[in-house]
Amino acid sequence: MSDSRLATVLAYHARSKHALDRYAAGPGTLDWDAQPAAFRDWAGTQRIALPRDIAVAAIPWGEVAAGRPAVPPDSAGLGSFLRLCVGLTAWKEYAGSRWSLRAHPSSGNLHPTETWLIAAGVAGLDDGLYHYHNLHHALERRAWGTPVRARGACLGFSSIHWREAWKYGERAFRYCQLDLGHVLAAVSYAAALQGWRPRLLNIDTVGAARHLGLDRAGDFAGVEQEEAEVLVALETDVVLPPDWQHWAGKPGLLDPRPLYRWPVIDEVAVATRGAPPVAGAASADTAVCRSDCAADIDAVEVILRRRSAQAFDGRSTMPAGVFRRLLTALLPGGSPAWKLWPHPARVHPLLLVHRVEGIEPGLYALPRTAAAKGMLQSVLRDTFSWQPADPGLPLFxxxxxxxxxxxxxxxxxxxxxxxxxxxxxxxxxxxxPVAADPAGYRHLHWEAGMLGHVVTLEAEAAGWRGTGIGCFFDDADHELLGLPDNRFQVIYHYAVGMAVDDPRLLTLPAYEAEEEGGHG
Known part of the structure; x- marks a missing residue:
């Protein structure tokens, strides 16, 4: 069975590559008026509005990872936390079109990741399983009633593959996993600001689906299925309740007339199910307090104003200090993200440097572990020079x-x-990693997405801007690097520059009017 799963993953990765002479299978046409709904409603549930106030303020960006008293994990604390990691941050409007932005980026701004909350003994909330509705900043109570007393708060995440596949076809599964990585990093920053210490629960995909009610096939009859991803405890001693006694709600249909089907996505989803990786040698307790930031910009402001760049000016040179801070954050201990992901680094940045102060344009490597440098030297092109490029960083x-x-x-x-x-x-x-556990295919993309999120926030804090690039020619990358086989694979690109904003776009507040407290 393991060999079969591995074969499925490797075949999927190969067929979903873009090449210079062809793109991976995707839709032949797009009807933008028929785009899947951006938000999923659970009809027949009680909707509970969450407080919208941010519980923390005046924390400089350079002190995000510093220890601080914990915000109470009650409904107000959860409302603040969810706004900072998965809530809406603004609306954009142009020529009659209107779309929302969130605290984390998504490929095509399609946002396949759904957020769930399991609450037990949380002040201000009845015990139960809730779906977080980003549009209303509210919880929809999906299940409740358990005979055993439990306590704590736990987040769950799932992916609706069709949201990405509608636009990107077979490559969409990759993008869903990269998005999940961005979400996990967003969770880590929001938790750090509130003094919380989240951790991934060692519960496999099947167990996560059961806890989130995503294995109730009848509830999803005729609508897009959700694939369970991971559970994240917001308290280190959280106790999950057993099965709920009462269930309510039906998920809304997102796309009534899908034009294409991509069965290979379901196949690779099944093949990559498993538990998160076990924590290894990397330290979960390393905290870096960097007071060398160019300005004491408020961390909440950085998170809420984050945008994905649509264009760069093509001429600005990044200051050396900004460049070094950005790279430092990608190393173990350099960001709150690596507290939530205390695993040995397996994704390593290579940099195409265009315009950085004091750095000669060229190709550079940033191995994130000592062992990785030797591995990379053994597989990358033997003509590469590997000249040290910074006295304090593993940059070559x-x-x-x-x-x-x-x-x-x-x-x-x-x-x-x-x-x-x-x-x-x-x-x-x-x-x-993929041969050892096919679920590692998901985890590598999560780690890459987390790196991308660290890049985008560090850039934003310094007055620059980042953007994820999921469309790249896989094997052309590998040819440039001289990779002879699949021991290493490029799985994400990310660009940073000085953004050029479009003055025609109108920016509106994320949450303008109060919402009603329930719906039928």
Missing amino acids: QLVAARTGKTARTLCCHQAIAAEGAVTFMLLAEFAG
Whole structure:
């Protein structure tokens, strides 16, 4: 069975690659008026509005990871926390179209990740399983009633694959997993600000589906299924309740007329089910308090104003201090994200440097573990120089060259990859982890998404901006790097630059009017 799962994963990864002469299978056309609904309603549930106030303020960005008293984990604390990690941050409007932005980015702004809350003994909330409705900043009570006393709060996450597949076809499963990584990193930053210490629960996908009610097939008859991903305890001693006695609600249909089907996504989803990785040698307790930030910008402001860049100016040079802070945050202990993900690093940034103060344009490597440097040297092109490029960071120059045209070509000919200051290629230790556990395919993408989220927040804090690039030519990347096989694979690109905003776009508040307290 394990061999069969592995074969399914490897086959999926190969067939979902983009190539210079063809793209992975996707829809032949898009009807933007028929885009799947951006939010899922659970009809027939009680809706409970959450407080919208942010519980923390005046925390400088450089002190995000510093210890602080915990905000009470009651309904007000949860309302603040959810706003900072999965809530809406603004609305954009242009030419009669209106769309929302959230505290975490998503490929195509499609947001396949759904958020769940299991509450037991939480002040201000009845015990139960709740679906978080981003649009209303409210909880929909899905289940309740348990004979055994439990306590604590736990988040659950699931993916609706069709939200991404509608636009991106077979490659969509990758994007759903990268999105989940962004969400996990967003959770880690929001929790750090509130003095909470979240952790991934060692519960496999089947167990997570049971706890979230996603294995109740009858409830999803005729609508898009949700794939359970992971459970995150918001308290270290959380106790999950047993099965609920009472259930309510039906999920809304997101797309009444889907034009395509991509069965390979369901196949790889089944093949990659499993438990999160077990914590290893990396420290979950390392905290970096970086008071060297260029300005004492408020951390909440950074999170709520974060945007994905749509264009860069193509000329701004990144200051050396900003560049070093950004890279430091990607290393173990450099960000709150690595408290939630206390596992040995398996995804390593390669950098196409375009315009950075004091750094010669070229290709660079940032191995995130000591062992990774040796592994990368053994598989990357043997002509790479591996010259140390920074006295305090494991940054190595591989090739000195102008990289703009290369970045643009590799990233599906997108100009934004060349017009920033630096473009990251996130290279994963691939064959070994996936062979050891096919669920590792998900986890590698989560780690890459977390790295992307760290990049985007650090850039935002410094007055720059990031954008994820999921469209790239996989094997053209590997040819550039000289990779002979699949021991390593590039699984994400990320670009950082000085953003050029479109003045035609109107920005509106995330939550303007009070919502009603329930619905039928």
